[in-house]
Amino acid sequence: MALLEVRDLRVGYGAIPVLQGIDFDVEEGKTTVLLGLNGAGKTTTVATIAGLLKPTAGSITFDGNRIDGKDTAMLVEVGLTLVPEGRRVFPALTVEQNLRLGTWTKRKRKAEIAATQERVFEYFPILAERRLQLAGTLSGGQQQMLAIGRGLMSLPRLMLIDEASLGLSPALAKTVFQIVDRINEDGTTVIIVEQNVGVLRHADAALVMEKGEIVYQGSGDELRRGDELRTTYLGGSA
Numbered sequence: 489m490a491l492l493e494v495r496d497l498r499v500g501y502g503a504i505p506v507l508q509g510i511d512f513d514v515e516e517g518k519t520t521v522l523l524g525l526n527g528a529g530k531t532t533t534v535a536t537i538a539g540l541l542k543p544t545a546g547s548i549t550f551d552g553n554r555i556d557g558k559d560t561a562m563l564v565e566v567g568l569t570l571v572p573e574g575r576r577v578f579p580a581l582t583v584e585q586n587l588r589l590g591t592w593t594k595r596k597r598k599a600e601i602a603a604t605q606e607r608v609f610e611y612f613p614i615l616a617e618r619r620l621q622l623a624g625t626l627s628g629g630q631q632q633m634l635a636i637g638r639g640l641m642s643l644p645r646l647m648l649i650d651e652a653s654l655g656l657s658p659a660l661a662k663t664v665f666q667i668v669d670r671i672n673e674d675g676t677t678v679i680i681v682e683q684n685v686g687v688l689r690h691a692d693a694a695l696v697m698e699k700g701e702i703v704y705q706g707s708g709d710e711l712r713r714g715d716e717l718r719t720t721y722l723g724g725s726a
């Protein structure tokens with residue numbers, strides 16, 4: 489059984505359908521990348537898994553339990569956390585306060601939270617240096633690190649990261665992908681939404697979306713090596 493099973497998932501905005509029945513599995517312990525051009529439906533997919541949008545049909549099963557239609561707070565509690573697009577941090581709060589905000593549903597697990605904060609500071613030493621600084625004064629890349637760190641503080645089993653590299657320099661994007669590798673090695677299953685095919689080196693499995701459908705499912709390596717596949721599905725960039 490896969491950790492996450494999506495079956496015939498249909499989601500829209502008002503009367504406008506976006507996902508028209510998608511199916512995929514995410515294996516526990518792996519990093520799965522969800523690629524596709526702007527408007528393909530990637531954010532709609534992860535937002536629905538995280539409980540921000542209600543599907544009109546289909547099912548989402550997490551660790552054997554149906555979760556479609558459940559609210560976000562309950563999903564965070566069972567271990568499913570979304571780091572949303574646009575690195576939203578609270579600018580008037582410090583780095584440390586932002587991290588603490590990630591923990592409220594797990595507030596009884598004090599020792600694990602303290603250990604996780606140390607882990608976040610180890611992944612992103614710059615955040616440790618700036619722990620008392622207001623988040624609004626951080627650079628874009630540092631705010632993205634903070635958004636990922638805050639997601640980790642909710643002690644997820646499955647972390648969904650939407651477009652972490654958007655607007656970052658190639659070097660910073662690489663740093664973020666390397667940290668995603670470490671997060672995964674340290675035991676968290678990851679779904680990472682990207683338009684940057686550089687992420688494929690860091691992925692076990694790949695999904696490609698086009699116009700609300702999954703047009704490719706396979707290994708990250710196969711997609712990375714297959715020029716033809718890449719050109720067909722991703723416009724040949726990188």
Ligand SMILES: Nc1ncnc2c1ncn2[C@@H]1O[C@H](COP(=O)(O)OP(=O)(O)O)[C@@H](O)[C@H]1O
Pocket residue numbers: 501504506524525526527528529530531532533
């Ligand atoms: N709030 C919304 N209201 C109406 N349509 C939306 C909304 N958000 C996204 N869409 C439409 O849904 C489609 C998929 O968008 P999205 O999931 O954001 O794609 P991606 O993340 O792959 O860029 C697009 O056609 C987009 O215009």
Ligand SMILES: [Mg+2]
Pocket residue numbers: 530531532573651
């Ligand atoms: Mg998006």
